[in-house]
Amino acid sequence: MVGLVEETGPGATHTDATAWFNLVMTVLIWGVPGALLARIAVRYRSRVDVSSRWVFLGITGGVAFFLGHGLLIG
Numbered sequence: 001m002v003g004l005v006e007e008t009g010p011g012a013t014h015t016d017a018t019a020w021f022n023l024v025m026t027v028l029i030w031g032v033p034g035a036l037l038a039r040i041a042v043r044y045r046s047r048v049d050v051s052s053r054w055v056f057l058g059i060t061g062g063v064a065f066f067l068g069h070g071l072l073i074g
Contacts, residue, residue, distance in 0.1 A: 045055065 041058075044050070
């Protein structure tokens, strides 16, 4: 509006290195262990007879926990 900062359009092409670093670290810290735990859970379920109800409750509880954690931090 006053010309102090050059306006840029939204998008990944205008993202600085710090934002990319934060994205990569978030994927490494949360995504990789999450994928490994999901793989372990699937393998466990194939070996042990687990009710689908517990699978649903575990997924729902995990998502609720992380959403609540995010709200608490934010």
